[in-house]
Amino acid sequence: MLLRLAYLTVTNAFAALRLLPMSDRDKDAEILALRHQIMVLERQLGADRVKFASEDRALLAALLAPLPRQVLRRLRLLVQPDTVLRWHRGLIEQRHARTCRPKRPGRPPTVHSIRTLILRLVRENPSWGYRRVHGELATRGIQIAASTVWEILKTEGIDPAPDRAATTWADFLRSQADALLACDFIETVTLTGRRQYILAVIEHATRRIRILGTTAHPTAQWVSQAARNLVMDLEDAAATVTYLIRDRDAKFPALFDQILEDAGIQVVLTGVKMPRMNAIMERWVQTCRHELLDRTLIWNEHHLRHALRQFELHHNAHRPHQAMNQAAPLRAVPEPITDLGRTSRLDIRRRDRLAGVIHEYRHAA
Structure with missing residues (x-):
């Protein structure tokens, strides 16, 4: 114990003697450098090797480089004094490169x-x-x-x-919208438990719907006759159609495609289990279910045919469509009312379809 006390006394005495020729600035620099080294060690506790970041090197080089070399050699540093001086030379070279690098005019930015x-x-x-x-x-x-x-x-x-x-599928739909039709079958059940199949066609450009019919037995003969009726309707409407999109349902016979091809309409099949390839038709199916089939008690096939006819008229002549800026397939958007004073005299009447299942609103005559 006495030997250790004597050793510490002698060591501290020599350390005090070493500080006598140092100026206050050198002492402050040494204290700051030692403190920063402690911070670096605390930051990397448990690491196998101490690593100095670029900001650590810049700080230590700025603090210790002005000190004399003999003073540097006496400091308790984690690196060699030559390493500190090399860091300092690197900082000087970078600063010199930034300030003395010739500025090239370069290419002007594009307007x-x-x-x-x-x-x-x-x-x-x-x-x-x-x-x-x-x-x-x-x-x-x-x-x-x-x-x-x-x-x-x-x-x-x-x-x-x-x-x-x-060409992607979306680009094809956008570029050929004026010449595109899409069709699909919809299933529903009457109150007697009899399943009915509805065949409908929609125009991509105008969103006009054509309900070709409904039946409990969609035989090949019935579906083929629906195709003939569709071709005649398109000829009467002078519509120019090039493609018809449908899924791979087995209810579509080969004769269905043949009748359309003879009329100059190419049938495009969607991918297997990919309803998004026929998204516009699928969206109308959802609308038909939500606004008609789910809200109506269908008695029989005759009642279903009447309800579909009323919904077709409502959809084509009255119901607004967001994709068409709130117009309907057979009705353009009216001119907006700019005279705010007329709003107090607005007389809006309601018209019911299917005993109130569908409501339509119009200006009173």
């Missing part, structure tokens, strides 16, 4: 309107590559490098033309 035009051309023409877009801009007198067009497309995450040229 925002030109950038927007490039993205518009690619969006409207998916098969155009960057060189085709560059050529179109050149014919309009817009001077821009082809590499700049390529860089803009890359920055926006737009794939090269070969990857964009493939």
Whole structure:
């Protein structure tokens, strides 16, 4: 015990003597450096090797580099004094590189309107590559490098033309909406427990619905006759139809497709268990169930046919459609009432269909 006390006394005495020639600034720098090293050790407790982050190196280099080398060698550091000096030289070199690096003029930024035009051309023409877009801009007198067009497309995450040229199902529906029909069967049960099958067709562009009929036995002969009736209705309406979308239901015979193909209508089959490929038709089926079938007690086939006829008239001539800006297939949106003073004299009358199952509202005559 006495030997240890004597050792500590001598050690502290020599440490005090070492501090005598040091200035207050050097002492403060040493204290701050030692404290920061303790913080680094506390931050990495349990680590096999102490690692200094870039901010740790910058702080220690700024504190210890001004000290004389002999003072550095006497400090209790976790790294060699030469390492601290090397950190300091690296900081000086980085600062010198930033301040003395020559500034190049570089390429001026692309005008925002030109950038927007490039993205518009690619969006409207998916098969155009960057060189085709560059050529179109050149014919309009817009001077821009082809590499700049390529860089803009890359920055926006737009794939090269070969990857964009493939037509997706959504693009096909949008581009062919005016010439598209979709059909599907709907099942319902009457009060007597008899199952009925409803065959309906909808136009993609106008959302007009055509209910081709209902039967308890959708035989091949009945479905084929429904196809003939549809072709005659389209001819009477002078409608130009190119495609008809349907699922792979076994109730559709081969003759159904043949009749449509003879009329110039190509049948497009949806994928197996993929109702979203016929989403517009499926959405109408949901509407029909929610607004009619689930709210009506169907007595028999004759009653069902009458209810469907009334709902078809309501859907085509009155019911607003969000996809058509609240218009109906056979009714345009009326002119808005701008004279607010007339609102006090509005006379809105209700008309009931199917004994009040469906309500329609109109201005009084």
